[in-house]
Amino acid sequence: MIQDIYPHKFNNQYDPAKEAKPDSPIITFKGRDLLLKGETHLPVCSDLEVQDKPVYLFNVDGVDYYYILPPEEAPSGMTYRRMRDVRYDERIDQVLTFTVMTGYQLVRWYKDNVYCGTCGSRTEHSKTERALSCPSCGRLIYPRIIPAVIVGITNGDEIILTKYAGRDINYYALVAGFTEIGETLEETVEREVMEEVGLKVKNIRYYKSQPWGVADDILAGFFCEVDGDTTIKMDESELKVAQWTKREDIILQPDNFSLTNEMMTVFKEGREK
Numbered sequence: 001m002i003q004d005i006y007p008h009k010f011n012n013q014y015d016p017a018k019e020a021k022p023d024s025p026i027i028t029f030k031g032r033d034l035l036l037k038g039e040t041h042l043p044v045c046s047d048l049e050v051q052d053k054p055v056y057l058f059n060v061d062g063v064d065y066y067y068i069l070p071p072e073e074a075p076s077g078m079t080y081r082r083m084r085d086v087r088y089d090e091r092i093d094q095v096l097t098f099t100v101m102t103g104y105q106l107v108r109w110y111k112d113n114v115y116c117g118t119c120g121s122r123t124e125h126s127k128t129e130r131a132l133s134c135p136s137c138g139r140l141i142y143p144r145i146i147p148a149v150i151v152g153i154t155n156g157d158e159i160i161l162t163k164y165a166g167r168d169i170n171y172y173a174l175v176a177g178f179t180e181i182g183e184t185l186e187e188t189v190e191r192e193v194m195e196e197v198g199l200k201v202k203n204i205r206y207y208k209s210q211p212w213g214v215a216d217d218i219l220a221g222f223f224c225e226v227d228g229d230t231t232i233k234m235d236e237s238e239l240k241v242a243q244w245t246k247r248e249d250i251i252l253q254p255d256n257f258s259l260t261n262e263m264m265t266v267f268k269e270g271r272e273k
């Protein structure tokens, strides 16, 4: 999965005393587009006109990464690239892909919380922790992480594979959805399965989780078994395909980054028990 970067090490401990150096890599986005030097490397501080103090993000393998406001136009020799193109660019290794996906989450959080949502005052960086604080009303704002589930619904040697409606990505996936207010993760599993494919499930078992920075998610994977009628009633507003698929017929995704793909692989190889 994308976060499995061992022996590389991601360290998210916040240190307000850190100061960017000329060779510190910069993660910055214009909208959803990442600024890259050439097409495959992050720019460093000395490549850019830096006006405000760069914001420390995290450390990977002993290297500190920082954020600055994005330049309106990509400077000479640099490009803005869509995150999806970065993900599927084979010249960019998994460690950097994970780094920029996680950076995207933090950068957006900083950008979206320049003003306090309670009183409208300009927020300040906390001196002690990764938080933004409001000098007027005292509100403390922390990065929000959104829980969501991915569900492998099985019936003996078959699993339900789906394709999302209205997206140009055409790979098979599993039923998935966000947790709603007042719900446990297990209840999210039951509700999403009922909404998307119209089935009841039992024997819900937690599998693994995955941070997914481009959507602010923490994904929790579950396997479960269909309970009773196996006839799929597909929600056509969410899905264009939902079908029972035998283990040997599962077509995997083109990379090993997603929890979805790992769960499909596990079931294909009969290791989901």
Ligand SMILES: [Zn+2]
Residues within 6 Å of the ligand: 116, 117, 118, 119, 120, 121, 134, 135, 136, 137, 138, 139
């Ligand atoms: Zn406030």
